[in-house]
Amino acid sequence: MRFKVWSHPIEISYSTTLLSKATLFYVVSSLLTVVPPLIIAYRSQGFWIKSATYSEQPDIHFKHTLIVILEKSDGTDLIWSSRESDLELEGDRVRIPVIRSREEDGNRDGVLDSLWLNLEMPMDGSEEITGVQALLLFDYKLKRFSYFEMTGLVYLTGQGSAGRSFQCSGDIQLIQRQPLSHRGRDSRYIESPLAGEPPLHLAEILRNYGARNISLRVENSYSVWRRGTGVENFVLELNLNYPSQTVEYIPGFWQTIKGGWIQYLSVLVVFIYLFNSIKTFVFSQQILPTIIETPWKQ
Incomplete structure (x- = not known):
């Protein structure tokens, strides 16, 4: 009879040159992760607490x-x-x-x-x-x-x-x-x-x-x-x-920021999960060629 006492993920790294399609994909996907949640939170009304x-x-x-x-x-x-x-x-x-x-x-x-x-x-x-x-x-x-x-x-x-x-x-x-x-x-x-x-x-x-x-x-x-x-x-x-x-x-600066940050973070979490899944699929399947580095293959 066995039982798990501890676990940790194995990290796999994907490397490439600065000027490559993989780098361009990473930059674009990162921007799509952080910018759209800000737009969505702001356009949904009430992002900045005015009173x-x-x-x-x-x-x-x-x-x-x-x-x-x-x-x-x-x-x-x-x-x-x-x-x-x-x-x-x-x-x-x-x-x-x-x-x-x-x-x-x-x-x-x-x-x-x-x-x-x-x-x-x-x-x-x-x-x-x-x-x-x-x-x-x-x-x-x-x-x-x-x-x-x-x-x-x-x-x-x-x-x-x-x-x-x-x-x-x-x-x-x-x-x-x-x-x-x-x-x-x-x-x-x-x-x-x-x-x-x-x-x-x-x-x-x-x-x-x-x-x-x-x-x-x-x-x-x-x-x-x-x-x-x-x-x-x-x-x-x-x-x-x-x-x-x-x-x-009229709320002060910190109260205003606190209200906006909570709304932004609630949308950002969804986009982080979505684009992390997309990145994992693209790089693990080598749709965009990269150099794979693993703990057992240095």
């Missing part, structure tokens, strides 16, 4: 900058702004509310998770509120790859028949028109979207903010408009969550 995504919970802080506009049934409105410059030009449209707010870190990881804000605007019995608009400013930071920071604007609106309160909850989400860099510091949008001289031009503010390549918006939102007349206060209540974001970014 990628990752998940990160942003560092968000409410800047305590708030503008609220209440629309009345008679076509006029009431306004309150945390910026004194806005209030100086609004005259009798200004109404001073009572505001309470807090930001919470529910899972105690050192990153804030949500904002609760309650605003009570004093009313007289004859006023009827049919619509509400609110603008809030936030500090927004991402740190995992590139250090990105901006001043983001959240715009909320609700309307209905004569109401006494508006409640809204949702998630603050990052809106991207272009990916971030994979490293460096990006603070191109650090300036406040509300920067500028009063009076307040809401349409222009929203138009300019919407033209940004990177902005914030409330998604997954749910709102309730409660009707009622003759109330003493109109109540605006907001619950905004700060969830993890899916961030698009």
Whole structure:
């Protein structure tokens, strides 16, 4: 009874002169081994990774900058702004509310998770509120790859028949028109979207903010408009969550090369096997004459 303990292949060499048909065949077959896989991998789309995504919970802080506009049934409105410059030009449209707010870190990881804000605007019995608009400013930071920071604007609106309160909850989400860099510091949008001289031009503010390549918006939102007349206060209540974001970014050099190399190698292995078989057949059958050298024939 025998069993194999070791084995190794016997190497057979095929030699020829530099200027010969066998040399030309070897060069051409070698080029056909390495070049077509590169073309196939590149033409199959996605060879170079132009963008990628990752998940990160942003560092968000409410800047305590708030503008609220209440629309009345008679076509006029009431306004309150945390910026004194806005209030100086609004005259009798200004109404001073009572505001309470807090930001919470529910899972105690050192990153804030949500904002609760309650605003009570004093009313007289004859006023009827049919619509509400609110603008809030936030500090927004991402740190995992590139250090990105901006001043983001959240715009909320609700309307209905004569109401006494508006409640809204949702998630603050990052809106991207272009990916971030994979490293460096990006603070191109650090300036406040509300920067500028009063009076307040809401349409222009929203138009300019919407033209940004990177902005914030409330998604997954749910709102309730409660009707009622003759109330003493109109109540605006907001619950905004700060969830993890899916961030698009431009990969660095090594990540790009890694993705392309894997695709190229997967096709190259097939071509190496195919052309090695062809070379073995051509030279072993002496279709192209060469000098054969074996271990037992030196």
